[in-house]
Amino acid sequence: MPRICTLLLAPLLAALLAGCSALPSLPEKPPKAVYQGEKFTAEETFSRLFDANVDDTCEAARRALLSQGYVISKAGGGMVQGAKRFQPEGEVHVEIAFNVVCVGEGAKQQVATAYVSALQDRYVIKKSSQAASLGVSALGSISVPLSSTQDSMVKVASETIPAGGFYDRFFTLMQRMLRESAADR
Numbered sequence: 001m002p003r004i005c006t007l008l009l010a011p012l013l014a015a016l017l018a019g020c021s022a023l024p025s026l027p028e029k030p031p032k033a034v035y036q037g038e039k040f041t042a043e044e045t046f047s048r049l050f051d052a053n054v055d056d057t058c059e060a061a062r063r064a065l066l067s068q069g070y071v072i073s074k075a076g077g078g079m080v081q082g083a084k085r086f087q088p089e090g091e092v093h094v095e096i097a098f099n100v101v102c103v104g105e106g107a108k109q110q111v112a113t114a115y116v117s118a119l120q121d122r123y124v125i126k127k128s129s130q131a132a133s134l135g136v137s138a139l140g141s142i143s144v145p146l147s148s149t150q151d152s153m154v155k156v157a158s159e160t161i162p163a164g165g166f167y168d169r170f171f172t173l174m175q176r177m178l179r180e181s182a183a184d185r
Contacts, residue, residue, distance in 0.1 A: 044163040047115045048171040049105065052178050054078050057112040058102040060177035064170060065098055067177075078102045091125040093153060096161070114174065116167055122157040 050057045061080045062072060070082035080100040087093050101115045128150050161167075
């Protein structure tokens with residue numbers, strides 16, 4: 001009798017375990033929305049107050065970017081835009097685009113706040129090939145294969161560089177540019 005129970009119990013237990021694995025799983029908690037991570041705290045800012053007017057502050061930002069190899073696409077009207085491209089790996093390209101807005105503060109506008117944000121775009125090379133054949137009916141069934149490959153850059157990621165050391169280094173360089181500019185006068 002115990003042997004018969006064992007023979008019947010084993011398939012029954014296997015069927016029970018298989019049935020349990022087929023049960024629907026509990027719904028997962030949905031991922032947190034990106035905007036939920038925005039802190040809007042005074043400690044993490046993308047701005048710095050400078051003891052200079054708007055024009056001098058933006059000029060310091062322009063010179064800071066130029067000194068680091070950024071190509072300036074716009075400068076003037078209280079705004080500076082520049083970009084720099086990198087190739088950290090063989091088929092990976094990264095571009096950092098800077099946006100600086102200078103705003104005067106106070107009644108006489110003798111100081112200015114520089115608001116800075118940098119956007120990092122990441123690209124990869126996508127290879128695609130196309131093939132075609134050419135048939136000449138007068139000569140018979142001769143086909144000459146024609147093929148070409150084409151590489152294109154595809155954006156795979158884009159994000160604003162978070163506040164922190166990256167911007168602190170930029171603001172420090174801007175401050176140095178302001179000091180050097182004041183010393184030249």
